[in-house]
Amino acid sequence: MVAQLTSQNLQEVVEKRKIAVYAGVDPSAASLHVGNLAVLITLLHFHLNGHKVISLIGGATGQVGDPGGRTTERDLMAQELVRTNTESITRQVENFFASAREYAARRRKDQESSPPTILNNASWHSQLSFLSFLRFPGKLVRVNSLLSRESIKARLDSTQGISFAEFTYQLLQAYDFWILHKEHDVSLQIGGSDQWGNIVSGVELIRREKALSSPQVETSDTPDQDSAYGLTIPLLTTSSGEKFGKSAGNAIWLDSKMTSIFDFYQFFVRVADADVPLYLQSLTLLSVEEIESICKEHALHPEKRIAQRKLAAEVTELIHGDSAAKGAQMASTILFEPTSHTALGDDLTQISLLLGAIGENHPRVRKIASEQLGAPLTKIASSLGLVASHGKARALLQAGGLYLNNVRVTQLDKQLEASDFMGNKIAILRAGKEEHLILELVSR
Structure with missing residues (x-):
């Protein structure tokens, strides 16, 4: 799960002592997706091994957009949308760690009891003036270093180029690392491999600020003397x-x-x-x-x-x-x-679990009103789109390819009845081997 490290000493450091670790995510959508899981689970591993974990939501950086991994400029999101997405992802990260901790508890005992910390970088970026940003971190960051990052080089070579806003994104994220290092004693940032340039910028900023404030102290690769580390996860x-x-x-x-x-x-x-x-x-x-x-x-x-x-x-x-x-x-x-002939019977608990997993608005779910009971099953199958027409539904039934609750329908005039619904709630209508609909009986 490791792509790159800023220092090979990191493993020795985390084996010797507990450290504070963070990973950030920008609210570019209302939800995280499975591509975010590898980084979240890496944070979980650190958490379960007793390290302090911080998940940073980019309420500020999300208003700019990370150029990494993109060949074109991101569209600017409305600030209200960024705020809404930030709130949504904050709840989602909270839910992830709550669920993951329960998942881990069923598989291992050596886990921490306190939940990780969730922060929003808008809380400090909103207090930072442009002149203050130019003085720090702007004064300490070398432009030639920024230009050497793959994310910047790729965009400079593209036909669209890169805006000044996205060019400064690395400085914003570097400032995040510096703030977390200063105020929360964070010494390690984790991210996907496309975040390497951003992470290195943060490590360099912390080291340069440390050298500037304490010139007599030299940075080195000796464990515990490096103040900041970076680790990336393969995408x-x-x-x-x-x-x-x-x-x-x-x-x-x-x-x-x-x-x-x-x-x-x-x-x-x-x-x-x-x-x-x-x-x-x-x-x-x-x-x-x-x-x-x-x-x-x-x-x-x-x-x-x-x-x-x-x-x-x-x-x-x-x-x-x-x-x-x-x-x-x-x-x-x-x-x-x-072929497994699985039947729910009247187990309402299991029926509720099934409906909850599929979701009430899923295209495989069709609501059936009590007024529709008594209609021919072939008519139900065609009207709900399981088969193309009533005639094709009748032909399918006669060929032995229409099933209700995984039982082949043999009566051509078979009607849909309340007794066909397991737990007086659902029935499974199937055409052939693969086309299915879940019929949910509702009252109007």
């Missing part, structure tokens, strides 16, 4: 080189209102065999021995997707909790494993 990608969780431009969000728990779970079930070992290592707290055992079992029967199911269950539990993970597993079994 997770698929075996085909695509950004993790952003294939076809559709991010897999951590917010269940933006990506349902069911779809979140299914994303991990669908990952390629070649990607699973890395994701199990990077995104779960399973031991290396457990992961090796899972992958060996998977290799014997790859068609069962054993490793993917374990990955999906672990990450869903980590983010959304144990009950949500069980609901997603249940929904997947009912929808995609009809």
Whole structure:
């Protein structure tokens, strides 16, 4: 999980003493996505090993935009949107650590009891005047150093170039590190590998300020004498080189209102065999021995997707909790494993878990009013879009391809009845092997 280090002494430092660590995220959207998980879980590892952890939300830097990893200028977000996103992501980070700590407690005992600290860099940047910014950090940062960063060089070589605002982003983030080092004794910043230039800028600023204020003290590579360190995490990608969780431009969000728990779970079930070992290592707290055992079992029967199911269950539990993970597993079994003849019966608790995992606005869920009861099942199937027409629904039934609650429908005039709904709540209508709808009975 390590891409680069600013000093090889870092491992010795963290083994000798507990330090304060931080990672930042800009509120460029209302939710984090699975691409943010590797850094969050790295923070979690430090937290579970007794280090002080700070998650920094970029309420100020989000108003500028990080040029790293982009070939074009970011569109400026309205300040109100930045504020709203900041509040949303702050709650999400709080929820992540709450859920992750429970997840960890079920797997290990050596964890800290106090939650990590969450800060917003707008609290100090809003107090910083432009002249003060030019005097510090501006006076100590070398332009030639900034120009040498890959994120800046790539943009300078592009047709669009780079704005002064985005050019100064490294200084803003460097100032964040300096503030956290000064006021919270933070000595390590963590980020994705695309954050290397920003992190190095912060390390250099702290070292230069220290040398300026105490010229008799020389910085060195001796453990405990370096005052600031940087560590980057490899950006997770698929075996085909695509950004993790952003294939076809559709991010897999951590917010269940933006990506349902069911779809979140299914994303991990669908990952390629070649990607699973890395994701199990990077995104779960399973031991290396457990992961090796899972992958060996998977290799014997790859068609069962054993490793993917374990990955999906672990990450869903980590983010959304144990009950949500069980609901997603249940929904997947009912929808995609009809041969298992899984039935919920009238277990309202399990039905509630299933509906909670899929989400009430999911395209696979259709609400059925009591007035629709008594209609032919073929008409229901066509009107809800499960099949293209009433005629095709009848033909499908006659061919043995229409199922209700995973039982083949044989009566051509079969009507949808209240007794077909498990727990008087849901029924599963299936066409062929893969097309499913969850019918939810509601009263109007």
